[in-house]
Amino acid sequence: QKEVEQNSGPLSVPEGAIASLNCTYSDRVSQSFFWYRQYSGKSPELIMSIYSNGDKEDGRFTAQLNKASQYVSLLIRDSQPSDSATYLCAVKVGAAGNMLTFGGGTRLMVKP
């Protein structure tokens, strides 16, 4: 079993809709969770971080964390074609150290 799992997609949503991206992880002591956006041919860009249970909102993005169920999600409201990219979930594994483990990414397509 992979440590961080994501559905590879593609996830296709119409412009203006809510896109919901999900990620599960296996290490119960993980404490830091991140979402990166990667456009084709570009490097991963950090867009959200979350450290405690609940929701964290930043503009059109909301990250949700449920440590009991070991999942983290990213909601994108009012999706735009420019949101079309691959979204990578990353988890800081273990209580010590700062190494991140990445999921395989979910490709999001927002159709005009």
Next chain:
Amino acid sequence: DAGVIQSPRHEVTEMGQEVTLRCKPISGHNSLFWYRQTMMRGLELLIYFNNNVPIDDSGMPEDRFSAKMPNASFSTLKIQPSEPRDSAVYFCASSLVQGRGEAFFGQGTRLTVV
């Protein structure tokens, strides 16, 4: 502020040649990571350093790969000899050891071994 700087951006080399990739982390960051990304395997951690010391190199595929960090502002990843299966995008990222884990990536080096 300058981000993570990698060079070269693109490298095309012949099988058997030595390849050296370079990385300058964000000033003040003391953790440095080398990742490799392919369509088949996604983003894989090769090695990371804390305070210039290699901490985990279990992701280095084989002895042909080596990495060094001679000082806080420079790291290299060397492949000798290179093989076609090494073709991938290699990313360098940096963060703070004492931080919560946020890592910032360089632009990457696209390596093609023919």
